[in-house]
Amino acid sequence: MDHSGISVLFEGTNFTRLLGGLWVTVKIAGIALILGLILGIVLGVLRTFRNRLLRLILRLYLEFFRIVPTVVLLFLFYYILPKQLNFNLPADQIATLVFALWVGAEMSDIVRGALISVPKHQRESGLAIGLNRHQLYRYVLIPQAITLEIPATINLATRVIKTTSLLMLISVMDVINIGQQIIEANNHTHPTGVFWVYGLIFLFYFLIDYPLSWWAKRLEKRRLERTNG
Amino acid sequence: MADQILQVEHLEKYYQKRHVLYDINFSVAKGEVVTLLGPSGSGKSTLIRCLNGLEPYQKGTITFEGQQVDPTEKNWQQIRQKIGMVFQSYDLFPNLTVIDNIMLGPTKVQKQSADATRAEAIQLLQRVGLEDYADAYPRMLSGGQKQRIAIVRALALHPDFMLFDEVTASLDPEMVRGVLNIIKDLAETDNMTMIVVTHEMNFAQEIADRVLFLENGKILEQTPSKQFFAKPQTDRAQEFLDSMDF
Numbered sequence: 453m454d455h456s457g458i459s460v461l462f463e464g465t466n467f468t469r470l471l472g473g474l475w476v477t478v479k480i481a482g483i484a485l486i487l488g489l490i491l492g493i494v495l496g497v498l499r500t501f502r503n504r505l506l507r508l509i510l511r512l513y514l515e516f517f518r519i520v521p522t523v524v525l526l527f528l529f530y531y532i533l534p535k536q537l538n539f540n541l542p543a544d545q546i547a548t549l550v551f552a553l554w555v556g557a558e559m560s561d562i563v564r565g566a567l568i569s570v571p572k573h574q575r576e577s578g579l580a581i582g583l584n585r586h587q588l589y590r591y592v593l594i595p596q597a598i599t600l601e602i603p604a605t606i607n608l609a610t611r612v613i614k615t616t617s618l619l620m621l622i623s624v625m626d627v628i629n630i631g632q633q634i635i636e637a638n639n640h641t642h643p644t645g646v647f648w649v650y651g652l653i654f655l656f657y658f659l660i661d662y663p664l665s666w667w668a669k670r671l672e673k674r675r676l677e678r679t680n681g
Numbered sequence: 682m683a684d685q686i687l688q689v690e691h692l693e694k695y696y697q698k699r700h701v702l703y704d705i706n707f708s709v710a711k712g713e714v715v716t717l718l719g720p721s722g723s724g725k726s727t728l729i730r731c732l733n734g735l736e737p738y739q740k741g742t743i744t745f746e747g748q749q750v751d752p753t754e755k756n757w758q759q760i761r762q763k764i765g766m767v768f769q770s771y772d773l774f775p776n777l778t779v780i781d782n783i784m785l786g787p788t789k790v791q792k793q794s795a796d797a798t799r800a801e802a803i804q805l806l807q808r809v810g811l812e813d814y815a816d817a818y819p820r821m822l823s824g825g826q827k828q829r830i831a832i833v834r835a836l837a838l839h840p841d842f843m844l845f846d847e848v849t850a851s852l853d854p855e856m857v858r859g860v861l862n863i864i865k866d867l868a869e870t871d872n873m874t875m876i877v878v879t880h881e882m883n884f885a886q887e888i889a890d891r892v893l894f895l896e897n898g899k900i901l902e903q904t905p906s907k908q909f910f911a912k913p914q915t916d917r918a919q920e921f922l923d924s925m926d927f
């Protein structure tokens with residue numbers, strides 16, 4: 453039998469399976485981003501407080517997630533910790549957890565950086581009208597920090613989405629893992645299938661990530677124009 | 682005296698090792714307008730920032746409305762609602778509209794109803810001629826307009842006492858008068874008690890009841906305004922006035 457490579461994508465349920473895998477990928481990245489964002493804002497705020505010990509602990513947390521490669525983190529949480537600590541979660545939940553903790557760490561640095569770059573006068577004007585610390589953060593500092601941090605946050609999101617390609621290593625049925633299965637199952641009939649499957653996966657990732665990084669650039673440009681003008 | 686709103690006694694202030702205020706003693710009576718004059722770097726900003734707890738001080742006491750201030754952050758937060766402060770850099774919150782800037786303190790700190798606060802904010806905006814800008818964002822306003830709104834934002838809390846730190850120093854010359862007139866109106870119409878730091882000597886002469894002259898962190902003299910501008914008690918103050926050639 454002689455099939456052209458591209459037909460492998462549309463044979464049987466292949467295409468819907470790939471879309472299903474893409475959905476798993478997007479869901480893990482999306483939930484991890486939302487949880488990580490919330491965690492990161494809380495930790496970022498705490499890192500602007502005076503308490504030395506608290507700052508040190510949070511700093512170590514950040515460095516840990518920044519230095520240890522994501523693959524190692526995934527293995528650690530999937531293979532090693534469950535045995536040691538005796539907890540068992542399905543692979544996709546482990547992946548969501550690891551990504552959320554990683555996003556939280558990176559986000560805490562972005563939030564802290566944005567908070568301390570809000571001009572000192574803003575803090576003092578807030579205090580001068582009688583705001584307490586909680587109100588100062590809520591109504592003055594955090595809203596201003598958010599506009600500063602949106603581009604960096606979107607860039608982090610694109611990195612997270614790209615890094616989901618590691619999920620197959622802990623056997624999550626993400627888009628790459630499914631792609632790999634399709635390639636292997638059709639290897640004899642469609643020798644060039646690998647090219648088409650990965651081509652499609654490339655297109656999926658591109659369609660998600662490119663608009664995001666375009667958006668980040670545009671926001672940053674607008675912000676610079678606004679502060680200069 | 683019973684009608685004193687503020688008393689400062691033996692106040693000393695250091696930035697780390699650096700001594701910047703030396704044995705500061707003065708008081709302000711209800712309705713009085715005190716201008717704080719002195720060369721740049723003499724400690725004027727530091728002093729008025731101490732008065733609403735934005736700077737810690739190392740010795741001495743501040744008594745506000747008959748109560749000696751126990752300088753914890755929580756106490757200062759309460760007292761700041763009674764003391765309005767306007768800074769040189771007009772620091773409206775850029776994330777909020779003009780009306781929300783004004784309403785933030787009354788609604789969130791003092792828990793006033795939004796409707797009553799809004800009505801009053803509009804009235805205050807009318808008073809400074811900016812009612813058309815209620816829904817504008819600060820970036821759309823000129824420096825003079827922002828500074829007038831910063832004054833309104835402080836007034837919305839119904840302070841008993843106002844501190845102005847060189848509020849016209851960063852403004853274009855043609856904007857200065859408008860802002861000064863508002864302060865003057867506040868002194869004359871509302872009988873507001875205030876301490877005004879300014880480099881505008883004509884203005885200081887117009888509104889001050891009394892002048893505190895500060896140099897190198899020390900109060901060199903406290904003189905009734907008429908007398909100070911006619912003939913100050915110290916040579917240093919005379920030199921200062923000469924150097925301001927107004």
Ligand SMILES: Nc1ncnc2c1ncn2[C@@H]1O[C@H](COP(=O)(O)OP(=O)(O)O)[C@@H](O)[C@H]1O
Nearest residue numbers: 696699701719720721722723724725726727728
């Ligand atoms: N945050 C600070 N840290 C250290 N020194 C300061 C700080 N702020 C002001 N100073 C110093 O304290 C002195 C008084 O400053 P300031 O109160 O700003 O004077 P003025 O308002 O009269 O110009 C100056 O010598 C200034 O350099």
Ligand SMILES: [Mg+2]
Nearest residue numbers: 725726727847
């Ligand atoms: Mg100053």
